[in-house]
Amino acid sequence: MRKRLFNSLLSYSKSLHFPPRNPQLNRIIFQFISTSSPANLDGLIDPDDPFPLQNNPRVEPVSAQDFAFLSSDSGTSTKQKVNARKFSLDAVLIANTILSDNGELWYRTQIFLRQFRGSINEKLVVEVLNLVKMKPDLAVKFFIWAGKQSGYSHTVNVINSLLDLLESGNDDPIPEKFLLEIRDDDEVILKKLLNLLIGKYCKNGLWNMALEELGRLKDFGYKPSRVTYCALVQVFLQADRLDTAHLVYGEMSDAGFRMDGYTLRCYAYSLCRTGQWREALALIEKEEFKVDTALYTKMISGLCEASLFEEAMDFLNRMRADSCVPDVVTYRVLLCGCLNKGQLDMCKIILNIMIAEGCYPSLGIFNSLVHAYCRSGDYSFAYKLLKKMVKCGCQPGHVAYNKLISSICGNEELPSSDVLELAENAYSKMLADGVVLNKINVSNFSRCLCSVGKFEKACKIIHEMMRKGFIPDTSTYSKVIAHLCNASKVENAFLLFEEMKKNGVVPDVRTYTILIDSFCKVGLIEQARNWFDEMVKGGCAPNVVTYTALIHAYLKARKVSKADELFEMMLSKGCIPNVVTYTALIDGHCKAGQIEKACQIFARMQTNAEIPDVDLYFKEVDNEAKTPNVYTYGALVDGLCKVYKVKEAHELLEGMSASGCKPNRVVFGALIDGFCKAGKLDEAQEVFSEMLEHGYDPNTFIYSSLMNRLFKDKRMDLALKVLFKMLENSCTPDVIIYTEMIDGLCKSGKTDEAYKLMLMMEEKGCYPNVVTYTAMIDGFGKAGKIDKGLELLEQMGSKGCAPDS
Template sequence: MDHTTSSKLTKVVLSNTNNPKLACHLLKRILSSSTSSSSIPTHHLLQSTRAAMRLLIAANMHHQIHDLCQFILSTQPPQIAHPSLLYLIQALAHSPTHLHQAFSHFKSLRAHFPSPPPPLSLYNLLLHSSLNQHLSDFATWLYSDMITAGIKPQTYTFNLMIQSLCDSGALDHARNLFDKMSEKGCHPNEFTLGILVRGFCRAGLTSQALDMLDKSPGRVANRVVYNTLISSFCKKDLTEEAEELVERMREQGMLPDVVTFNSRISALCRVGKVLEASRIFRDMQLDQELGLPRPNRVTYNLMLKGFCKIGMLVEARALVDTMKKDGNFTTLESYNTWLLGLLRNGKLLEAQLVLDEMIAEGIEPNSYSYNIMIDGLCRKHMLLDARRLMDLMVSNGVYPDTVTYSTLLHGYCSKGKVLEAKGILHEMIRNGCYPNTYTCNTLLHSLWKEGRTLEAEEMLQMMNEKCYQLDNVTCNIMINGLCRNGKLEEAIQMLSEMWTDGATSLSKGNSFAGLANSIHNVSKCTPDVITYTIIINALCKVGRVEEAKKKFIEMMAKNLRPDSAIYDTFILSFCKQGKISSAFRVLKDMERNGCSKTLQTYNSLILGLGSKREIFEIYGLMDEMRERGISPDIYTYNNIITALCEGGKANDATSLLHEMLEKGIPPNVSTFKILIKAFCKSSDFKVAFEIFEVALSICGHKEVLYSLMCNEFLAGGQLSEAKDLFEASLDRFFALKDFMYKDLIDQLCQDERLDDADYLLHKLIDKGYGFDHSSFIPVIDGFSKRGNKHRADELTKRMMEFASEDRPVDRTYQNGKRIIPRKSQNDGGSGWQDIINRDGGSSIALKTLKRVQKGWGQGSISSLRPQQDDFLDYYDGIG
């Protein structure tokens, strides 16, 4: 092949971008012809080779690249093969997806050409790429090969290695490498020191990072190093050390810049010290003569985020007004920060106005903006509004992402609307937005919570088939679901499987039916403290405390550090069993292991002490709570009130009721039930009724409160009060199941108040209630004893008619209207004989019943049913 022909072929290779295979084939012909002809220049061959390689890399044709490399190594001289491979490796190393191929060809290059070694720039490139991809094994091999090849590393090389060691947590090795740089002929620069300081600060070793700065007097630290240290000290609440560093910067001629101050403000706000951050912010605004930098947009946004985080909305609004006035409230980040702050503090309407303002100001909301709003609506359970906002989002050209759908799905799950949540998942996939592990875990948890075991297993199967990354959360959800659904043994077995199989324990046939034999793309899932907390809590609930202790010991043996939650589980279990000394022994172990008491801890101890009437000790715990800044909740107060009431100190309990109201902790129905029962037990019905009325004003007219007060009046002999309250309950159409209305009617009859008893019977009937037919018997007996046979006969007829209607006990509603039940079509008899027999066989009522039946001259009571009128037909129709 002559030079002209080869030139034409080279041009074909360079221009043939649509057919890389053809270009590769033509290149091989050129290279083959060059072995028999010296007329083709080397640079011409290299140009053609590089062109073909670029085409193959762009097309991801790795098999063809490998074949081409083998062809070049076997046919071409070093002056062609060596630079060609170097070019290929460099091109592959620039792409994260081709990095493994780059290393493969690099090792092939080193095997075929031990010398000359590759240039240092290629080693640095490969080191940088491997470290970015967290391929520490590659980086270690490269460094060793570089030293073997006799190539002297540069400071940049050491910086890369130190960065890798810091990122992997090998800080001691990073420090040693830093100290040995001088021995290798390299001197650390300010970037080296900055990398090392940042690594130690991120690991929380700020003092050691400062020590490195102190021991490097010959190395000039830049502002980045100081800012890193200042921020780290602020995060650890070491503000004095941070201030000393600021002064040290000034002494070395480095005035703190706005980044320095932003670092301090950011760190302080992050740990909740917003007031301290605001003082620094104010100094930046006012004290210009001190040489302080003026706040920039980052500073304003940091302070806005800080104010919103701790609920200082007045200050946040004032800051927003200032930002608008100064022209600093013009970015999407500022609006999103303000949106998030408003929604975190429950200001949904105001947030909506801010969203509208954004659009009016020409700042287009992004998916994050809409996601903030959708999350706020879902937290308020305004799911329909959240759906509408998502539709608006799409109409404005912003398409929902995984976070959007996951937020909405979580909203439906939190309301127990699992079917709607599954619909969101299908819609999400249909629109090309694929769920992540969090999405699936949310739905999985909800399915288990609702007892939909089969659907939960199907969900896990889907996650397996779609190769989702199953994690510890997934495993814990499944274990919790098994425990909730009475499958404790399976949950314990799965815990054991996790230690041996990791996440593949989810695929075990004995744990979940129908799952695949293997789980793809899983991370190693081992039990954590949450896993053991779930199991231990389930064991304690069913009284298997000794087994729970063994699981606790097993957890400790696995080097899992217990937290307060797991100790609280044991403390609550012992307190419920009345084993207070055991609970306090657990408490001592809890504190010895560095776990702080929680509100749950105090509530459990107060519950246990209350059962033993240890009131003095309870007040001691309350004092301790106040000292530790732990606010009692409704359960705390209810436990103390129960203890006081059961100990005969109901009056003391009412003072706690006043304390709750003063602290903004609204009492619930349980609170008032405890107090009402206590005062009724001591026959102080006046106070009990006053508490009842307070309860109605706070909790509303609850059926449970009326039934309790009515029954307590009746039990305490307050017959008139019980009757009046029962009448009021009937007017509110409360259910009868919790009212002792039979006893009330019977007691009225015994007290010769037949008219009141008769009135209640007729009111029950007129209100459309179904009730126990035996309630008629004492009233019929009473009128008969008085000789009022007419009223006794009338009431007996009404009882027979009422029994024949076969009304179900209690009233029913449909579309807000009371429904009169349809009469029974069963002609097998009224069952009135059962009523008489069940009531002890009242002879008077039985005689009256026979007399009425004989007077009617009818056989079956069912034949005496009254004709339905239009009113009943109307209600039957809408049933």
């Protein structure tokens, strides 16, 4: 018997008829067993014992990890080790006893549990339930047993622990057999358990499962509690199922329950959110609830959600009428509601009211307001908000300042002077507060200042930010340098560029290109070339814009050979020329009289035969980069016409149209002028007609070319018609054209017509010069009209036009 007793203790069967009453003895035995190796147990196990722990395949004791603390050989006490695992030793002993039960010997387990009746409390029961959660049927038996013990009753925490282990985790309901087992023992506990289960599902937003459990609660013959009804109302409100919430509330009201304050606030909010604020007031009256600030605030929030802003403002008056004073939360809810709906005018009203009553927006709300007014373009009020922030003791930080300045200066469209002044004032304040602009805003702010000529201030901002620890990046320097160059402040740009390198900021290709292009435009080609060589030496590869800027500068300075050298270098480096590059070269060579070279470049542009692997290159380049445009054709047409190769120029015009490139007025004008100078008036007239067909009106240059040809051909009648047509089209002839026409008419003996033209010339605001008077006087003399000639000579002197000798 003693051997059997010892074996039973070792196997945790807890089947003793006389269990030891000394808990300390239990701990000693348990410790002994836990620290003994399996080999030491040989011979101690009774083969006839029907309940050995080791031989029972249905037993699932607590895992070895749960008892890892017992295998330690350290000098700490068992109590300390148990606390470290957050489970008491009593809980472990009870759990192992329960887990060793095979489902048929629960009465023996209860005999063992008797020794713990005086120790049963909420903490111990919860621990045991957590340890035996893998055996829900045994957990329910222990739960029922514990509930019967004197001086103990199940708490909410205990019931929730049981619910946690009974839930399968796959959205299936708790097996009804467990509920029936609990009901058979204690109906009150089952009712409490089901109410808590419904509340748990509601808390997790599982309204469909909550409804199922509500049905089961009623099937058992129980009624939901007030807390359960409130939880159901809340979950349906959260799910936007207002109709269902109303049905639940009706049932709740019929059961004689009233909502708690929180549920009522949620219900009133949902009604107001759907525009049913009158129903919300009726509900409050029905519930006989004493309205307070929190309830009104919740309703105001709902009204703002429904965009009922006038009603929301009216509720402020209702609050005061009900002796409820709006607090800072009320105003913030109202302000944020209007802000979220874009009611910025209403926000101004609310802001003034709340500040007057000593309620202030938070820093986050202020920042949001600044952002909203900046986005709407109301920079003036956004700036006023910064002042209000200071007045309210809410110091603006970098968010508010940067937002205002970035909104004003961050767009491509430049701000007006008064708006830019707001940015400058905000910058001064933020500088005094020790706040730093971010890199993007430094760049944009400086750019805007440069655009209005405040170059020194732009540079000063960069230096001030550097003293604050801000290091400008390449982009910031580049933008300011670009605006300095665009304003012809190349000296300032040069100094800033040198400062940039001194500060260790490496210029990129964009920075170099800006400087090279700007210095080229003002004729400082050598300095531009030095920077070009510097960037190449420093490993910064020039791009097509860099090359083109320098090539164009060489061509403009008539240094054609240097332009050609740079072009060849460009090709050898694999930098693909674009249409601007080719057009500049063609135009430059044409103006230098090197028409054949210009034609060769034009051919190269179309074939690109000189560029290695050109097809591979141009896969990465838009086809427009290598396709001649109207300016390319115009330059070459003009060049060909100037050397009287008008036939080739006309063929080029035809090829231009065939390629889909529509000629412009400049191209037509160059070809008309070429034909006129070559004496081919008929061809010039054909091109003139073609130009009109394309929808272009002739300009002064084109008319002048035609009339000059007509003068030389002594076709004065036709030249006069062209002149009048020119005037009809609002093209004003210059004094040279008038003079040539007057001289031609006089030489043709048409002195009266010439004199009328001279008078008309003056009416048009083009005053005769000494050549004009001389031609007219000479015409009168040859026509025998000496008196008129003398009269005109006196008139000439009176108008300050002294006759030559």
